[in-house]
Amino acid sequence: MTDLRSRIVGWLGRKYIERKQRKGVDLVTLLPDAALMPLRRTELDPVAELGAKRATTPVTRLKLPFGLRAWLVTGYDESKEVLGAAGKFSNDYTNLVGTAGMSEDTNPGGLGFADPPDHTRLRKLLTPEFTMRRLSRLTPRINEIINEQLDAMAASDGQADLMQSYALPIPSLTICELLGVSYEDRADFQRLSTVRFDLFAGAGASFGAISESLKYMGEIVRKQREAPTDGLLGMLIKEHGDEISDIELAGLADGVLTGGLETTASMLALGAIVLLRDRSTFELVRENDDAINNFVEELLRYLTVVQVAFPRFAKEDIEVGGVSIAKGDIVFVSLSGANRDEKLGESMESFDGTRESSSHLAFGWGLHRCIGAELARMELRAAYPALVRRFPDMRLAVAPEDLAYRKTSVVYGVESLPVTL
Template identity: 40%
Template structure:
C-alpha cells in the first residue's frame, strides 16, 4: 500500500466516465488514505473485491461521525426505525425483513402492466407535442415518480410536490433550511396518508405494511412515515437519474442504440451494462469501522472512516474485461450499482423492471431518436448525491 495521502478524484472530463485519476488510484492501491471535501482524511476503497468485502462486513457501521463528502462535514440528524439507509443491525435486519415482504420478485413482476401503461402514456404525450422535447422533464422524472407513487398510493395532486422535495434534499451540499423545510413538508404529507390508510386501507404498500403481522409493535406511525419517505425519495431520484443518463449515453453511442433498436431482446443486458457503466452513486458510501478490520491486506482501525467507492469498483478490470467500453451485449456482471451485503437496494428488482420497460419502449417507439444539442452542451448533476443529467433535449 502506498503511504501517500491523495485527494480523492471527483472532477469528470467525460460526462459518461469516472473522474480521471480514479483508475490510477485503484490500480496503485485499492485501499488507501485520501482527503475529502470536508477536509478530513479517511480510507478510500476502490477495488471491486475490496469494496464488496467492506460492504458485507458487519464491523462497518453506516452511522458516521463526519460527513466526508460535504464541505462542512456536519452529519445531519438521521431518521430512526424504518430508514434502512441509516441503520445498523439488529434494527436494520429486523426492519429490512418487514419491508422485504412487500418487495418480492413476484410482486414487482405483477407491476409490469401498470409500468408499461405509465411509460406508454408519457411517450404518447411526448409524441403528441412533437419534437424537440426535454426527455428528463417529460419522461425520465415523471415516469418513476408515477410508478413509486402508485405503489405507495400517493394522491395524484400531491405527486408534483414529491418531485420538488426530492430535488431539495438530494444535493451534496443542500441548503440546510431548504432541506429541513422539505423534510417537514414530506413528513406532514405522509402523516396524513398514514392516517387515511389506517381508516381506509387500500391496495398499496402503506396499507400492506399496516396489515403486516407485527408482534413487537415496530410498525407505528413514525416507522411508516420514515420508511415511506426514504423509499419514495430514493426510488424516485435514482431511477429518474438512470433513465435520463442512460438515454443520454445511448444517444451518444449510436452504435449501441442501433443494436438495441434492431434486437429488443438485448434490453436486459443493456440495462445491466448501463447500471455498471453509469453507477450513479458517484462519490461512494461512507462507513465507520467499529472494530479493527483487514480489507485487501490493509488494517483499518476501529473508529476510522472509510468510503466504499462503487463507481471505481465497477470499472475494475478484475470485474469485466475492457471496463471503459460500453457494450450492451456484455454478459451481466456482479456490478455494485445497487450496493452489496446488508444494505443492498431493497427495490432493485423494481428498478430493473422499470428500466427494462423504459428502454425497450423508448427505442421501439422512437427509432430515430437523437440528441437535439451536442453532448458538450448538456448539464450534468455533478453537485448531486446521485449523478445524472438535468435536461436532455431530444428530437426525432
C-alpha cells in the same frame, strides 16, 4: 497519546459539523476539493484520477477537515469486502453528525442509515413487498405510464426534454402506485427526492429539508392508517399493524422515494444519452428483445449513478486490502470506481451493450443492497425499448458537450435532455 489526540480532534470535528448542519450549511462547503473527486465526472465517465487511484492504491486515505479520518475504497474486491462486512461497520447517521439536536423529524431513518437489529426487523417486513411476485402486479401500470408519456411527447411539436417528459415521470408515478398514494403527489415526490440528495450534493439542503420530507411522508402514513390501500404502506399496516410505528413507516416511505426516484430517473436519462450517441446500440435495443437484459445490466455497471455508497463507520480496528483502518474511521466506497475495475472483465472503462451480465455493484452489496433493485430493472427494461421503438429517428437537440451534468452529486445525472423526436 497521539491516538487520543486524534480521537479528540475527530470528536470536535463532528460537533462542528453538527452545529453547521443545524444552521443549514451545506456539507459540501466544508470539504476540500480533493475530497469531492469521487463525485466528479467527465460527461458519463468518472474522472481519470479515480481509475488511477484504483490501479495503485484501491484503499487510500481521504483528507477531510476537522480531524475526521476517512478512507476511499475504489477496488472491486475491497469494495465488496467493506459492503459485505456489516458486523464491522455501522451505517448509523449519528456517527457523523452526532445526536444533539437530532429528532424524529431530522433523522433520515430508513434502511440505508439503520444498523441491526432495527435494520434486520424493518427489512424483514419490507422484503416480501419487493419480491418479483408482488412487484409483478405493477407491470401493467408501468407499461401504461410509459405509453402515456410517449403519447404526450408524440403530440408535441417534435421537441422534448426527456428528463422532464420521460425520465422523471416514469419512476415518480410508479412510486405513487407502489406506495398506494395519489398521483397528485407526483410533483412533491420529485421535489422532495431531489432535495434529499442535495443534503450530500451541496445544493442548499439542510436538516430542514429532511424534516419537510419526513413530515410529508408522516401525513401520508397517517392517511394510510385511517384507510389502508393495497399499496406498500397499506399492506404493511394491514399485515403488521402495531409492529411498525408511524415514524418507521415514514422513514421507509422516504427511503423508497429517495432510493427509487432520483436514481431511476438519472438512469433513464443517462441511458438515453448512451443510446443517442451509439446508433448500433440504439438499433440493437430497438430490434432485439433478447438484448435488453444484458443492455440494462451493462448500463447499470457503466453508469453507476449512485456514485458512492452510504458512509460506513468502522466499529473496530480492521484491515481492508492490506490497509489498517481504525475504529471510528469513516469509509467511503466508490461504486463507480469499483464497477470500472478490470477484475470484472476486460475494457471495463468502455460501454459494451452486448457484454454478458457481470456481478456489478450498482445496487450495492450485502446487508444494505438496494431492496428496490428489481423494481428499477423492471422500469428500465420496459422504458428503453418502448422509447426507441416509438421514436426511431430521435436525436439530441444540442451538441453532446452542451449537456448540463451535475457537478458534485452522490446521484449523478443530467439537468435536462433536449431531443428532436
